[in-house]
Amino acid sequence: MPTYEEIMKTDLSALTTAAEQWDGMAKEFHKQEVAYQRDVCGITLGPGWSGLSADAASGRFNVTLKQFQAAQVEAKAVASLLREAHTDFTSLHKKLESARAGAVKAGMAVSEGGVVSYDTTKLSDGERTALHHDPDYQQSVGKAVASWQAEINHLVKDVCDVDADVQNALTRVVIDSDVNDGTLTGFNSHARGDMKTYEDEAKREAAQTKPDGWKSEGKTETSGPGAGASAEGPDFGSGKLGEAEAHADLGSASAEGSLTRGPWKLDGKAEAYAGAKVSAEGGVSKDGLEGDASAFAGGEGSAEGSVNVGPVGVTGKAEGMAGAEANVNAGVGKEGVHVGGEAFAGAKGGGDIGADVGGVSAGFSGEGWAGPGAEANLDFGKNNEGVWEFSTKVGLSPAVGGEVGVHFSVDPEKVAHTAGDLAGAVGDGVSSIGHAFSSVF
Known part of the structure; x- marks a missing residue:
């Protein structure tokens, strides 16, 4: 979170400069889109290539073409968010400067860290004496310092809130929200250039994942097309004779989460995979033999x-x-x-x-x-x-x-633990009965 000193010293023009560069990136993506559509996608449309291979290539080429288009949408949205951030930060920066100037005019001193104090360097001898000996004067000074400090703290908090909104928007705008675009981690073809969209999105998610009284945790993972292979062994120190693996993945995704509230705990997990994979391994150790x-x-x-x-x-x-x-x-x-x-x-x-x-x-x-x-x-x-x-x-x-x-x-350990809890509960019950009888007699 930005501090008072960082807010006052940061050069906000970097945001508009970055926005211009993102707009320039969108223009470059458009040039690449035109070239790709002409020089790559056009190959499958001519008479020289037909059949199943041409159809398959055309489908993959179209996915890439749409990614060039989505990249332009995403880049323009990021540029718009950066300009909106510049506008909001600049407005709050001016308000903070105005508050500081007002505090100084009212006889306060404001440090580089945003700490307000009463400026005694300009006091007359009579005012200095009153400050040391007049309780009413001391009280009025204390109230004035607290009031100016509260105003500056409030404006710093407003900047921090905007900073969090900008971070949220820039994090979400690059997430591929279209599950049907042929890639799991591509560019966001539905990117929006206003922070309010992503503020509302975050609020909806918070309302869904954090019901009253429940604590939620979770994570998601996705991966796109890929292929690879590996082989290891033998490792006589560990007893591993060897292992080998190869895969050709079209895509995978997983999600897991939990909700807890007191003794209640709800867990869930989901996974999906498409592709091909083979593996083999074997080993010998002091614990036995195994192979798969x-x-x-x-x-x-x-x-x-x-x-x-x-x-x-x-x-x-x-x-x-x-x-x-x-x-x-x-x-x-x-x-x-x-x-x-x-x-x-x-x-x-x-x-x-x-x-x-x-x-x-x-x-x-x-x-x-x-x-x-x-x-x-x-x-x-x-x-x-x-x-x-x-x-x-x-x-x-x-x-x-x-x-x-x-x-x-x-589970022997869990059985023993449960038995211990039951024994403790029975013991507490017997003890309570004993105390009851003692009270009666």
């Missing part, structure tokens, strides 16, 4: 949530997939065993529901399949948090079918 290989191509998404009140919780999850996937994995260790495999092509969707009471949880899952596939999994053992788990899944689909699963777990 998987491949996926298509689109998938999931959403899950939970409600917890003290030691009691209920969870739910739904997910869907369209494409092809295969996976095989196995592991043997001192804490348990796991074996499993899966292969599927088509579309499927389902969910699961479960409950947890004091560290003991159980749940059921089900999924419907449209396409050929099979799956079988069995897990029993203790995870990294010391929780013992048992789960099994069986699925079969010649053409239309599905799978069912059961999972059960026990």
Whole structure:
């Protein structure tokens, strides 16, 4: 937040200079739009290129062309916001200068940091004596200093409020608000050049995400098209034999958040992905042997949530997939065993529901399949948090079918903690009864 000294010394003309440069950027984007439409998009419109490849290229070229157009809208909006910021800051700067001049004229001194004091350098001997010995005079001086200080503080706060509004607007104006423009993190084709638009947007979000008495937290992540590959190993120190991964992503997005109020806690999470990915890894360590290989191509998404009140919780999850996937994995260790495999092509969707009471949880899952596939999994053992788990899944689909699963777990630490709380509650109850009997007799 800007201080009094920063407000008085800042050269506000930099804002209009920056606005002119953003307008110039919009003009350059327009030149590039014209050139791209002529020299790139035009290739697919001529007689020399036709068929599926031309259609696919035309679709991608149009996405890029629209990005050139959106970039111009965004650049002009930023320029407009910077000019509006210059106007507001300049107006408040003049008011602050006027308030300072008025304070000095009234016999005050104002420091570079905006601190108001009574200027005693211009007092006559009689006024100086009155200031030291006359309580009424001292009181009137104190009131005058406080009044001028309050006015200057109020104007500084107004500048800080405008500064926060400008930051909010400049942060939001560059966010790609069109989910159908072919890119998740492109330019904002719906950018607006007035701060009021983004002030109202922030207020609506605050009203939705912060209900009365509830505290909210959350975050979102998006990524656009991309591809890559990596490989590591062997690492004999950690027991890793090696791992490799490759991916070609069309796009992904995720969001998660929570609401808390007293003993209540609500959590939610959603994810979506489109593309292709393959991976393989294996390792040997003092804890056992493990290996995994998987491949996926298509689109998938999931959403899950939970409600917890003290030691009691209920969870739910739904997910869907369209494409092809295969996976095989196995592991043997001192804490348990796991074996499993899966292969599927088509579309499927389902969910699961479960409950947890004091560290003991159980749940059921089900999924419907449209396409050929099979799956079988069995897990029993203790995870990294010391929780013992048992789960099994069986699925079969010649053409239309599905799978069912059961999972059960026990958290010894949480069970002990809950038992301790119950014992404490019983002890408090017995103690209260004892005090009651003592009061009677």
